[in-house]
Amino acid sequence: MADDPFENMLAQMDRAEEYADVDHGVFERLKHPERTLKVTLPVELDSGEVEVFEGYRCQFDSARGPFKGGIRYHPTVTQREVEALAGWMSWKTALVDLPYGGAKGGVICEPKDLTENDLEKLTRRYTEGIRRMIGPETDVPAPDMNTNSQTMAWLMDTYSMYEGYTVPKVVTGKPLELGGTPGRTAATGRGVSIVTERLFEYLERDLSEATVAIQGFGNVGSHAAKLLDESGARVVATSDVTGAAYDPEGLDVPTLAAHVEAGGLIEEYTDGTLRGASRDRTRWDEPDRIANEELLTLDVDVLIPAAVEGVITAENVDELRASAVVEAANGPTTVAADEVLTDRDIQVVPDILANAGGVIVSYLEWVQNSQEFSWPLETVNAELERRIGSAFDETIARYDEGDIPDLRTAAYTIALERTASAHEYRGLFP
Ligand code: NAD
Numbered sequence: 001m002a003d004d005p006f007e008n009m010l011a012q013m014d015r016a017e018e019y020a021d022v023d024h025g026v027f028e029r030l031k032h033p034e035r036t037l038k039v040t041l042p043v044e045l046d047s048g049e050v051e052v053f054e055g056y057r058c059q060f061d062s063a064r065g066p067f068k069g070g071i072r073y074h075p076t077v078t079q080r081e082v083e084a085l086a087g088w089m090s091w092k093t094a095l096v097d098l099p100y101g102g103a104k105g106g107v108i109c110e111p112k113d114l115t116e117n118d119l120e121k122l123t124r125r126y127t128e129g130i131r132r133m134i135g136p137e138t139d140v141p142a143p144d145m146n147t148n149s150q151t152m153a154w155l156m157d158t159y160s161m162y163e164g165y166t167v168p169k170v171v172t173g174k175p176l177e178l179g180g181t182p183g184r185t186a187a188t189g190r191g192v193s194i195v196t197e198r199l200f201e202y203l204e205r206d207l208s209e210a211t212v213a214i215q216g217f218g219n220v221g222s223h224a225a226k227l228l229d230e231s232g233a234r235v236v237a238t239s240d241v242t243g244a245a246y247d248p249e250g251l252d253v254p255t256l257a258a259h260v261e262a263g264g265l266i267e268e269y270t271d272g273t274l275r276g277a278s279r280d281r282t283r284w285d286e287p288d289r290i291a292n293e294e295l296l297t298l299d300v301d302v303l304i305p306a307a308v309e310g311v312i313t314a315e316n317v318d319e320l321r322a323s324a325v326v327e328a329a330n331g332p333t334t335v336a337a338d339e340v341l342t343d344r345d346i347q348v349v350p351d352i353l354a355n356a357g358g359v360i361v362s363y364l365e366w367v368q369n370s371q372e373f374s375w376p377l378e379t380v381n382a383e384l385e386r387r388i389g390s391a392f393d394e395t396i397a398r399y400d401e402g403d404i405p406d407l408r409t410a411a412y413t414i415a416l417e418r419t420a421s422a423h424e425y426r427g428l429f430p
Contacts, residue, residue: 058083077106124154183364211234212234213298296312310333352408357388
């Protein structure tokens with residue numbers, strides 16, 4: 001049960017219902033996705049073989065506006081996972097008060113085994129499969145795990161070919177040359193870094209004294225690491241699928257990020273440069289190698305899961321030594337583990353708040369596309385900070401207000417009330 005992300009999401013909703021001012025009938029409606037499309041995608045690979053892939057697009061709730069949500073390419077994608085992720089998108093857009101609903105897409109594939117050409121064909125075929133469902137005013141995809149601005153460019157091109165004119169607004173996370181916004185690539189990691197800083201202010205603790213472990217060093221994890229490092233925190237451990245690197249004195253984040261950006265894996269990382277006076281380091285040692293599971297239980301101030309779902313579980317939660325968890329990944333904590341974290345007074349900034357920076361800047365991209373105008377990076381980053389900051393403040397205010405047990409439940413009560421209120425104003429069709 002706990003391993004099923006959809007059940008996990010429902011349990012999080014149930015936990016919040018007690019505290020949310022939501023009619024029970026409306027609440028029950030919020031537990032069901034509006035629709036999910038399953039598509040079969042035969043693709044002729046460069047190897048000459050025809051492989052038949054399977055993909056999904058789930059549109060969860062549109063009471064507050066067009067559907068919005070990323071597309072994930074991963075071998076473990078399932079319909080239930082896509083539906084859970086679409087639900088989380090709905091609560092996320094409501095919590096940060098964007099005029100959107102929630103959606104998600106996924107294709108079951110192992111991108112590492114596909115050539116660039118294979119990925120382009122797969123993306124175009126998937127776009128054809130879901131194109132009747134998406135559109136600039138109906139459902140706007142974006143990148144997620146293993147998809148990026150190039151994937152969005154192929155999606156936009158395919159959709160535009162069918163429409164007969166260029167439709168940049170059908171996706172966000174596009175390359176700058178195609179109507180993307182400055183700041184989108186780093187946005188989720190930037191949001192993670194902002195909420196971590198806000199959490200430390202709230203807890204009246206000094207972030208520059210803090211140690212941080214980050215599971216996953218992809219788009220989100222690496223940008224969060226760079227920004228937290230710049231703000232003075234000590235990033236002591238990070239990982240990818242191949243394993244984790246740990247240095248209690250602090251990793252050399254810029255060098256590690258350059259290694260990964262150049263296509264390197266964490267297990268291959270042997271490089272390093274002196275950190276200089278800023279960290280009082282006088283020598284460079286190659287980081288220790290530890291397992292991904294070990295990273296989760298390191299004695300650090302902040303643990304940031306930034307990879308996949310369900311990594312903090314009933315099995316390992318008692319071993320956790322971090323005093324705060326900032327959920328950069330979607331759904332990294334199972335419900336059983338969540339209850340233990342609350343009992344242990346470990347503050348958790350929930351995913352629907354912590355990783356909302358990506359969808360906020362996606363919204364800013366969409367607004368710029370609507371205006372056929374572009375904003376400078378400073379404007380985008382300032383607006384991101386304002387929006388995620390006020391969602392953080394609202395969540396804290398709700399948490400401090402009453403007997404709500406944790407920040408996730410506080411965030412959910414706000415999101416569910418906003419979505420339910422939209423449903424009530426709109427009424428039940430027909
Ligand atoms: P990514 O593909 O760029 O990076 C994922 C990282 O996690 C890689 O370093 C990968 O090696 C590592 N990883 C994968 N499986 C792992 C495992 N089992 N153990 C340890 N490490 C593992 O993906 P991303 O875009 O950085 O997304 C990471 C998480 O953040 C996902 O949960 C995603 O849904 C969430 N998220 C992403 C965005 C975004 O804008 N990209 C926005 C909101 C939420």
